[in-house]
Amino acid sequence: MEKKNLAKMKENHSALNIRMFGKFQIENENGMLNKENMRSEMLTRLLAYMVSHREKDMTAQELIDVLWPDDQSDNPSGALKNLMYRLRKLMNRTWGEDGRYIITGRGAYQLNPELVVHVDIEEFEECCRQVFNSEDPAVQQENGKKAVELYQGMFLSELSSEYWVISIATYYHSIYLTMVKKLAALLEKEKQFTDVEEICAKAIQIEPLDEEIHCFLLRAMIADNKQKLASDHYKETVKLLYDSLGVRPSGEMETIYEELQKIQHDHESNIDIIQEELREEKTSGAFFCEYGVFRKIYALESRSGSRLGISVHLALVSLYLDFQVSKDKNDYASLIGEGMKVLEDTLLKRLRSSDIVCRYSVNQFLVMLPACQYEDAKMVVNRLKDSFYKSGKTNKLLLQYSIDELNVD
Numbered sequence: 001m002e003k004k005n006l007a008k009m010k011e012n013h014s015a016l017n018i019r020m021f022g023k024f025q026i027e028n029e030n031g032m033l034n035k036e037n038m039r040s041e042m043l044t045r046l047l048a049y050m051v052s053h054r055e056k057d058m059t060a061q062e063l064i065d066v067l068w069p070d071d072q073s074d075n076p077s078g079a080l081k082n083l084m085y086r087l088r089k090l091m092n093r094t095w096g097e098d099g100r101y102i103i104t105g106r107g108a109y110q111l112n113p114e115l116v117v118h119v120d121i122e123e124f125e126e127c128c129r130q131v132f133n134s135e136d137p138a139v140q141q142e143n144g145k146k147a148v149e150l151y152q153g154m155f156l157s158e159l160s161s162e163y164w165v166i167s168i169a170t171y172y173h174s175i176y177l178t179m180v181k182k183l184a185a186l187l188e189k190e191k192q193f194t195d196v197e198e199i200c201a202k203a204i205q206i207e208p209l210d211e212e213i214h215c216f217l218l219r220a221m222i223a224d225n226k227q228k229l230a231s232d233h234y235k236e237t238v239k240l241l242y243d244s245l246g247v248r249p250s251g252e253m254e255t256i257y258e259e260l261q262k263i264q265h266d267h268e269s270n271i272d273i274i275q276e277e278l279r280e281e282k283t284s285g286a287f288f289c290e291y292g293v294f295r296k297i298y299a300l301e302s303r304s305g306s307r308l309g310i311s312v313h314l315a316l317v318s319l320y321l322d323f324q325v326s327k328d329k330n331d332y333a334s335l336i337g338e339g340m341k342v343l344e345d346t347l348l349k350r351l352r353s354s355d356i357v358c359r360y361s362v363n364q365f366l367v368m369l370p371a372c373q374y375e376d377a378k379m380v381v382n383r384l385k386d387s388f389y390k391s392g393k394t395n396k397l398l399l400q401y402s403i404d405e406l407n408v409d
Helices: 041-052 060-067 076-095 120-133 137-150 163-189 193-206 211-223 227-245 251-264 271-278 291-308 330-350 374-390
Strands: 016-019 025-028 031-034 102-105 108-111 117-119 313-321 356-361 364-369 397-405
Touching (some): 041 060, 076 102, 117 120, 120 137, 163 193, 163 211, 227 251, 313 374, 330 364
Protein backbone atom coordinates (compact mmCIF):
# COMPACT_ATOMS: atom_id res chain seq x y z
CA MET A 1 0.00 0.00 0.00
CA GLU A 2 1.31 3.45 -0.88
CA LYS A 3 1.67 5.60 2.22
CA LYS A 4 3.03 9.00 1.15
CA ASN A 5 2.63 12.32 2.91
CA LEU A 6 1.02 10.87 6.02
CA ALA A 7 -0.14 13.48 8.51
CA LYS A 8 2.02 13.81 11.58
CA MET A 9 -0.60 12.53 13.98
CA LYS A 10 1.70 12.59 16.98
CA GLU A 11 2.11 16.34 16.62
CA ASN A 12 -1.37 17.36 15.54
CA HIS A 13 -3.70 15.11 17.52
CA SER A 14 -4.06 13.96 21.09
CA ALA A 15 -3.95 10.22 21.63
CA LEU A 16 -7.05 8.11 21.05
CA ASN A 17 -8.05 5.93 24.01
CA ILE A 18 -9.65 2.74 22.73
CA ARG A 19 -11.73 0.47 24.94
CA MET A 20 -12.57 -2.99 23.62
CA PHE A 21 -13.35 -4.85 26.84
CA GLY A 22 -17.08 -4.54 27.40
CA LYS A 23 -18.55 -1.69 25.41
CA PHE A 24 -16.59 -0.53 22.35
CA GLN A 25 -15.47 3.09 22.67
CA ILE A 26 -12.85 5.45 21.20
CA GLU A 27 -12.27 8.90 22.66
CA ASN A 28 -9.91 11.78 23.21
CA GLU A 29 -10.36 15.32 24.49
CA ASN A 30 -12.16 16.32 21.28
CA GLY A 31 -14.89 13.70 21.27
CA MET A 32 -15.98 10.10 21.56
CA LEU A 33 -17.34 7.41 19.25
CA ASN A 34 -19.31 4.41 20.49
CA LYS A 35 -22.19 2.27 19.30
CA GLU A 36 -24.78 4.68 20.67
CA ASN A 37 -23.59 7.86 18.98
CA MET A 38 -22.44 6.18 15.78
CA ARG A 39 -26.05 5.02 15.35
CA SER A 40 -25.10 2.38 12.83
CA GLU A 41 -24.41 -1.30 13.43
CA MET A 42 -22.44 -1.53 10.18
CA LEU A 43 -20.21 1.46 11.01
CA THR A 44 -19.55 0.01 14.45
CA ARG A 45 -18.63 -3.39 13.02
CA LEU A 46 -16.33 -1.83 10.43
CA LEU A 47 -14.51 0.44 12.87
CA ALA A 48 -14.15 -2.32 15.50
CA TYR A 49 -12.67 -4.72 12.94
CA MET A 50 -10.23 -2.11 11.61
CA VAL A 51 -9.07 -1.23 15.12
CA SER A 52 -8.64 -4.91 16.02
CA HIS A 53 -6.53 -5.52 12.89
CA ARG A 54 -4.88 -2.13 12.60
CA GLU A 55 -1.37 -3.58 12.26
CA LYS A 56 -2.06 -4.79 8.74
CA ASP A 57 -3.61 -3.80 5.43
CA MET A 58 -7.15 -5.11 4.98
CA THR A 59 -8.25 -5.85 1.46
CA ALA A 60 -11.67 -4.80 0.28
CA GLN A 61 -12.63 -8.46 -0.07
CA GLU A 62 -11.60 -9.21 3.53
CA LEU A 63 -13.81 -6.39 4.81
CA ILE A 64 -16.68 -7.47 2.57
CA ASP A 65 -16.45 -11.02 3.98
CA VAL A 66 -16.60 -9.62 7.51
CA LEU A 67 -19.46 -7.19 6.92
CA TRP A 68 -21.58 -9.30 4.57
CA PRO A 69 -20.63 -12.91 5.37
CA ASP A 70 -23.73 -14.37 3.72
CA ASP A 71 -23.67 -12.29 0.51
CA GLN A 72 -26.29 -9.97 1.98
CA SER A 73 -25.45 -7.11 -0.38
CA ASP A 74 -26.16 -6.96 -4.12
CA ASN A 75 -23.22 -4.60 -4.63
CA PRO A 76 -20.77 -5.21 -1.75
CA SER A 77 -17.92 -3.21 -3.30
CA GLY A 78 -20.09 -0.14 -3.68
CA ALA A 79 -21.61 -0.65 -0.22
CA LEU A 80 -18.11 -0.87 1.31
CA LYS A 81 -16.95 2.35 -0.40
CA ASN A 82 -20.05 4.16 0.85
CA LEU A 83 -19.56 2.80 4.37
CA MET A 84 -15.88 3.81 4.35
CA TYR A 85 -16.81 7.33 3.21
CA ARG A 86 -19.33 7.64 6.05
CA LEU A 87 -16.80 6.37 8.61
CA ARG A 88 -14.12 8.83 7.48
CA LYS A 89 -16.61 11.69 7.63
CA LEU A 90 -17.72 10.68 11.11
CA MET A 91 -14.15 10.39 12.41
CA ASN A 92 -13.18 13.76 10.92
CA ARG A 93 -16.25 15.40 12.44
CA THR A 94 -15.48 13.89 15.86
CA TRP A 95 -11.71 14.39 16.10
CA GLY A 96 -10.82 17.04 13.51
CA GLU A 97 -11.19 17.43 9.76
CA ASP A 98 -7.46 17.40 9.03
CA GLY A 99 -7.06 13.86 10.38
CA ARG A 100 -6.26 11.09 7.92
CA TYR A 101 -7.59 8.34 10.12
CA ILE A 102 -7.99 5.73 7.40
CA ILE A 103 -5.49 5.38 4.56
CA THR A 104 -6.14 3.65 1.25
CA GLY A 105 -3.99 2.05 -1.39
CA ARG A 106 -4.44 -0.53 -4.13
CA GLY A 107 -7.78 -1.84 -3.00
CA ALA A 108 -6.83 -2.09 0.66
CA TYR A 109 -7.52 -0.06 3.81
CA GLN A 110 -5.73 0.47 7.09
CA LEU A 111 -6.15 2.55 10.21
CA ASN A 112 -3.37 5.12 9.97
CA PRO A 113 -0.31 3.64 11.74
CA GLU A 114 0.81 7.18 12.64
CA LEU A 115 -2.13 7.54 15.01
CA VAL A 116 -1.20 7.57 18.68
CA VAL A 117 -3.51 5.11 20.40
CA HIS A 118 -3.85 3.52 23.83
CA VAL A 119 -5.75 0.24 23.59
CA ASP A 120 -7.01 -1.52 26.72
CA ILE A 121 -6.43 -5.04 25.36
CA GLU A 122 -2.78 -4.22 24.60
CA GLU A 123 -2.24 -2.71 28.04
CA PHE A 124 -3.93 -5.78 29.52
CA GLU A 125 -1.59 -8.13 27.64
CA GLU A 126 1.47 -6.19 28.75
CA CYS A 127 0.38 -6.29 32.41
CA CYS A 128 -0.19 -10.05 32.14
CA ARG A 129 3.29 -10.52 30.63
CA GLN A 130 4.78 -8.64 33.58
CA VAL A 131 2.93 -10.88 36.03
CA PHE A 132 3.94 -14.15 34.38
CA ASN A 133 7.52 -13.14 33.59
CA SER A 134 8.41 -11.58 36.96
CA GLU A 135 9.25 -13.40 40.17
CA ASP A 136 8.88 -10.26 42.27
CA PRO A 137 5.57 -10.45 44.22
CA ALA A 138 5.29 -6.64 44.29
CA VAL A 139 5.58 -6.44 40.49
CA GLN A 140 3.12 -9.29 40.11
CA GLN A 141 0.57 -7.64 42.39
CA GLU A 142 0.87 -4.20 40.81
CA ASN A 143 0.46 -5.48 37.26
CA GLY A 144 -2.13 -8.08 38.21
CA LYS A 145 -4.34 -5.39 39.74
CA LYS A 146 -3.96 -3.23 36.64
CA ALA A 147 -4.87 -6.17 34.40
CA VAL A 148 -8.08 -7.11 36.23
CA GLU A 149 -9.07 -3.44 36.41
CA LEU A 150 -8.66 -3.08 32.64
CA TYR A 151 -10.92 -6.05 31.98
CA GLN A 152 -14.37 -4.46 32.02
CA GLY A 153 -16.21 -7.32 30.34
CA MET A 154 -15.98 -9.67 27.39
CA PHE A 155 -14.06 -8.43 24.35
CA LEU A 156 -16.45 -6.37 22.17
CA SER A 157 -19.47 -7.65 24.08
CA GLU A 158 -21.82 -5.62 21.85
CA LEU A 159 -20.58 -7.60 18.84
CA SER A 160 -20.41 -10.97 20.56
CA SER A 161 -22.19 -12.79 17.71
CA GLU A 162 -19.56 -11.83 15.12
CA TYR A 163 -17.60 -14.94 14.14
CA TRP A 164 -14.23 -13.16 14.33
CA VAL A 165 -15.01 -11.78 17.79
CA ILE A 166 -15.87 -15.13 19.42
CA SER A 167 -12.39 -16.70 19.42
CA ILE A 168 -10.68 -13.47 20.51
CA ALA A 169 -13.21 -12.96 23.31
CA THR A 170 -12.69 -16.54 24.54
CA TYR A 171 -8.91 -16.05 24.51
CA TYR A 172 -8.97 -12.88 26.62
CA HIS A 173 -11.64 -14.24 28.97
CA SER A 174 -9.50 -17.27 29.71
CA ILE A 175 -6.45 -15.10 30.42
CA TYR A 176 -8.53 -12.87 32.69
CA LEU A 177 -9.78 -15.79 34.81
CA THR A 178 -6.23 -17.15 35.09
CA MET A 179 -5.03 -13.71 36.16
CA VAL A 180 -7.78 -13.34 38.78
CA LYS A 181 -6.87 -16.68 40.36
CA LYS A 182 -3.14 -15.98 40.33
CA LEU A 183 -3.66 -12.52 41.84
CA ALA A 184 -6.12 -13.84 44.43
CA ALA A 185 -3.60 -16.49 45.49
CA LEU A 186 -0.86 -13.85 45.84
CA LEU A 187 -3.08 -11.53 47.87
CA GLU A 188 -4.38 -14.42 50.00
CA LYS A 189 -0.78 -15.35 50.84
CA GLU A 190 -0.14 -11.74 51.89
CA LYS A 191 -3.38 -11.75 53.95
CA GLN A 192 -4.83 -8.89 51.88
CA PHE A 193 -8.31 -10.32 52.19
CA THR A 194 -10.24 -7.12 51.42
CA ASP A 195 -8.48 -6.92 48.04
CA VAL A 196 -9.24 -10.60 47.40
CA GLU A 197 -12.93 -9.95 48.09
CA GLU A 198 -13.04 -6.95 45.76
CA ILE A 199 -11.28 -8.71 42.88
CA CYS A 200 -13.25 -11.93 43.18
CA ALA A 201 -16.60 -10.17 43.59
CA LYS A 202 -16.00 -8.32 40.32
CA ALA A 203 -14.84 -11.52 38.59
CA ILE A 204 -17.99 -13.36 39.69
CA GLN A 205 -20.13 -10.64 38.13
CA ILE A 206 -18.35 -11.38 34.85
CA GLU A 207 -18.05 -15.17 35.24
CA PRO A 208 -20.52 -16.39 37.90
CA LEU A 209 -19.92 -20.13 37.40
CA ASP A 210 -16.20 -20.38 38.19
CA GLU A 211 -16.20 -22.32 41.45
CA GLU A 212 -12.51 -21.73 42.19
CA ILE A 213 -13.08 -17.96 42.33
CA HIS A 214 -16.05 -18.49 44.66
CA CYS A 215 -13.73 -20.47 46.94
CA PHE A 216 -11.21 -17.61 47.05
CA LEU A 217 -14.05 -15.22 47.90
CA LEU A 218 -15.44 -17.43 50.66
CA ARG A 219 -12.02 -17.85 52.30
CA ALA A 220 -11.46 -14.08 52.18
CA MET A 221 -14.85 -13.38 53.75
CA ILE A 222 -14.20 -15.87 56.52
CA ALA A 223 -10.73 -14.47 57.20
CA ASP A 224 -12.26 -10.98 57.34
CA ASN A 225 -14.77 -12.15 59.99
CA LYS A 226 -17.72 -11.93 57.61
CA GLN A 227 -19.14 -15.32 58.50
CA LYS A 228 -22.79 -14.44 57.89
CA LEU A 229 -21.96 -12.97 54.49
CA ALA A 230 -19.88 -16.05 53.63
CA SER A 231 -22.68 -18.39 54.68
CA ASP A 232 -25.22 -16.52 52.55
CA HIS A 233 -22.84 -16.47 49.59
CA TYR A 234 -22.22 -20.20 49.88
CA LYS A 235 -25.95 -20.94 49.78
CA GLU A 236 -26.51 -18.64 46.81
CA THR A 237 -23.59 -20.24 44.95
CA VAL A 238 -24.85 -23.76 45.60
CA LYS A 239 -28.25 -22.81 44.19
CA LEU A 240 -26.62 -21.18 41.17
CA LEU A 241 -24.55 -24.29 40.45
CA TYR A 242 -27.63 -26.50 40.67
CA ASP A 243 -29.77 -24.22 38.53
CA SER A 244 -27.16 -23.46 35.87
CA LEU A 245 -24.99 -26.56 35.64
CA GLY A 246 -26.92 -29.20 37.54
CA VAL A 247 -23.88 -29.98 39.73
CA ARG A 248 -23.24 -30.07 43.45
CA PRO A 249 -20.49 -27.94 45.01
CA SER A 250 -16.97 -29.33 44.88
CA GLY A 251 -15.27 -31.01 47.81
CA GLU A 252 -13.17 -27.87 48.30
CA MET A 253 -16.23 -25.67 48.63
CA GLU A 254 -17.95 -28.08 51.01
CA THR A 255 -14.79 -28.20 53.15
CA ILE A 256 -14.76 -24.39 53.32
CA TYR A 257 -18.39 -24.41 54.43
CA GLU A 258 -17.66 -27.00 57.13
CA GLU A 259 -14.83 -24.84 58.43
CA LEU A 260 -17.18 -21.87 58.40
CA GLN A 261 -19.67 -23.77 60.54
CA LYS A 262 -16.93 -24.56 63.07
CA ILE A 263 -15.76 -20.94 63.21
CA GLN A 264 -19.28 -19.64 63.77
CA HIS A 265 -19.49 -21.68 66.97
CA ASP A 266 -15.85 -21.54 68.07
CA HIS A 267 -16.34 -19.53 71.24
CA GLU A 268 -17.23 -20.27 74.84
CA SER A 269 -20.89 -19.75 75.67
CA ASN A 270 -23.61 -20.91 78.02
CA ILE A 271 -26.54 -23.25 77.49
CA ASP A 272 -29.17 -20.50 77.27
CA ILE A 273 -27.33 -18.64 74.52
CA ILE A 274 -26.73 -21.87 72.61
CA GLN A 275 -30.41 -22.78 72.91
CA GLU A 276 -31.34 -19.41 71.48
CA GLU A 277 -28.93 -19.88 68.57
CA LEU A 278 -30.26 -23.36 67.86
CA ARG A 279 -33.91 -22.41 68.08
CA GLU A 280 -35.31 -22.44 64.57
CA GLU A 281 -37.79 -19.85 63.42
CA LYS A 282 -41.25 -21.34 63.53
CA THR A 283 -42.03 -22.68 60.09
CA SER A 284 -44.33 -25.37 58.79
CA GLY A 285 -43.41 -28.09 56.34
CA ALA A 286 -40.20 -29.97 55.63
CA PHE A 287 -36.65 -28.94 56.48
CA PHE A 288 -34.65 -27.79 53.42
CA CYS A 289 -30.84 -27.95 53.47
CA GLU A 290 -27.74 -28.13 51.26
CA TYR A 291 -26.41 -31.48 50.11
CA GLY A 292 -23.45 -31.36 52.52
CA VAL A 293 -25.79 -30.97 55.49
CA PHE A 294 -28.10 -33.64 54.07
CA ARG A 295 -25.20 -36.13 53.99
CA LYS A 296 -24.51 -35.57 57.70
CA ILE A 297 -28.19 -35.98 58.57
CA TYR A 298 -28.22 -39.16 56.49
CA ALA A 299 -25.31 -40.53 58.54
CA LEU A 300 -27.05 -39.66 61.83
CA GLU A 301 -30.37 -41.17 60.74
CA SER A 302 -28.60 -44.34 59.58
CA ARG A 303 -27.01 -44.74 63.02
CA SER A 304 -30.17 -44.04 64.98
CA GLY A 305 -32.24 -46.23 62.65
CA SER A 306 -29.84 -49.12 63.11
CA ARG A 307 -29.71 -48.70 66.90
CA LEU A 308 -33.43 -48.16 67.51
CA GLY A 309 -34.83 -50.30 64.72
CA ILE A 310 -36.63 -47.32 63.16
CA SER A 311 -37.30 -47.47 59.45
CA VAL A 312 -36.09 -44.46 57.44
CA HIS A 313 -36.68 -44.19 53.70
CA LEU A 314 -35.04 -42.09 51.02
CA ALA A 315 -36.92 -40.85 47.95
CA LEU A 316 -35.32 -39.51 44.77
CA VAL A 317 -37.84 -37.27 42.98
CA SER A 318 -37.01 -36.38 39.36
CA LEU A 319 -38.54 -34.09 36.75
CA TYR A 320 -38.49 -34.74 33.01
CA LEU A 321 -40.14 -33.21 29.97
CA ASP A 322 -42.94 -35.31 28.53
CA PHE A 323 -41.90 -34.47 24.97
CA GLN A 324 -38.61 -34.45 23.07
CA VAL A 325 -36.58 -31.31 23.73
CA SER A 326 -32.81 -31.15 23.45
CA LYS A 327 -31.08 -30.50 26.77
CA ASP A 328 -28.90 -27.98 24.97
CA LYS A 329 -31.86 -25.75 24.18
CA ASN A 330 -32.97 -22.83 26.31
CA ASP A 331 -36.52 -24.22 26.35
CA TYR A 332 -35.38 -27.26 28.31
CA ALA A 333 -33.58 -25.23 30.98
CA SER A 334 -36.49 -22.80 31.32
CA LEU A 335 -39.18 -25.49 31.65
CA ILE A 336 -37.16 -27.62 34.08
CA GLY A 337 -36.19 -24.55 36.11
CA GLU A 338 -39.78 -23.40 36.50
CA GLY A 339 -40.90 -26.96 37.27
CA MET A 340 -38.26 -27.35 39.98
CA LYS A 341 -39.48 -24.17 41.69
CA VAL A 342 -43.02 -25.58 41.79
CA LEU A 343 -41.74 -28.96 42.98
CA GLU A 344 -39.64 -27.39 45.76
CA ASP A 345 -42.64 -25.42 46.96
CA THR A 346 -44.78 -28.58 46.90
CA LEU A 347 -42.23 -30.62 48.85
CA LEU A 348 -41.72 -28.00 51.55
CA LYS A 349 -45.42 -27.35 52.06
CA ARG A 350 -46.77 -30.92 51.85
CA LEU A 351 -44.17 -32.89 53.81
CA ARG A 352 -43.88 -33.24 57.59
CA SER A 353 -41.66 -30.96 59.64
CA SER A 354 -39.47 -33.98 60.43
CA ASP A 355 -38.80 -34.72 56.75
CA ILE A 356 -35.61 -33.43 55.13
CA VAL A 357 -35.26 -32.16 51.55
CA CYS A 358 -32.24 -31.17 49.46
CA ARG A 359 -31.56 -30.32 45.84
CA TYR A 360 -29.49 -33.10 44.28
CA SER A 361 -29.14 -32.10 40.62
CA VAL A 362 -30.60 -29.83 37.98
CA ASN A 363 -33.81 -31.89 37.88
CA GLN A 364 -33.82 -33.91 41.14
CA PHE A 365 -34.58 -33.58 44.85
CA LEU A 366 -33.71 -35.99 47.65
CA VAL A 367 -36.30 -36.51 50.40
CA MET A 368 -35.57 -38.28 53.68
CA LEU A 369 -38.62 -39.71 55.45
CA PRO A 370 -37.79 -40.72 59.06
CA ALA A 371 -39.98 -43.22 60.96
CA CYS A 372 -41.73 -44.20 57.78
CA GLN A 373 -42.39 -47.68 56.34
CA TYR A 374 -42.06 -48.35 52.62
CA GLU A 375 -45.81 -48.39 51.88
CA ASP A 376 -46.28 -45.17 53.85
CA ALA A 377 -43.36 -43.55 52.02
CA LYS A 378 -44.85 -44.56 48.69
CA MET A 379 -48.22 -43.10 49.67
CA VAL A 380 -46.57 -39.83 50.78
CA VAL A 381 -44.69 -39.41 47.50
CA ASN A 382 -47.78 -40.25 45.44
CA ARG A 383 -49.69 -37.52 47.30
CA LEU A 384 -46.85 -35.12 46.49
CA LYS A 385 -47.06 -36.15 42.87
CA ASP A 386 -50.80 -35.42 42.78
CA SER A 387 -50.31 -32.00 44.41
CA PHE A 388 -47.56 -31.17 41.94
CA TYR A 389 -49.76 -31.94 38.95
CA LYS A 390 -52.71 -30.03 40.44
CA SER A 391 -50.67 -26.82 40.68
CA GLY A 392 -51.65 -25.98 37.10
CA LYS A 393 -48.08 -25.04 36.13
CA THR A 394 -46.75 -28.47 35.27
CA ASN A 395 -48.00 -29.29 31.80
CA LYS A 396 -45.19 -30.65 29.63
CA LEU A 397 -43.52 -32.04 32.78
CA LEU A 398 -43.33 -35.60 34.07
CA LEU A 399 -42.56 -36.46 37.70
CA GLN A 400 -40.93 -39.79 38.53
CA TYR A 401 -39.60 -41.16 41.81
CA SER A 402 -37.79 -44.06 43.40
CA ILE A 403 -37.78 -45.06 47.07
CA ASP A 404 -35.27 -47.09 49.07
CA GLU A 405 -34.57 -47.71 52.74
CA LEU A 406 -31.53 -46.02 54.26
CA ASN A 407 -28.44 -48.17 54.19
CA VAL A 408 -27.65 -48.99 57.84
CA ASP A 409 -24.72 -51.37 57.25
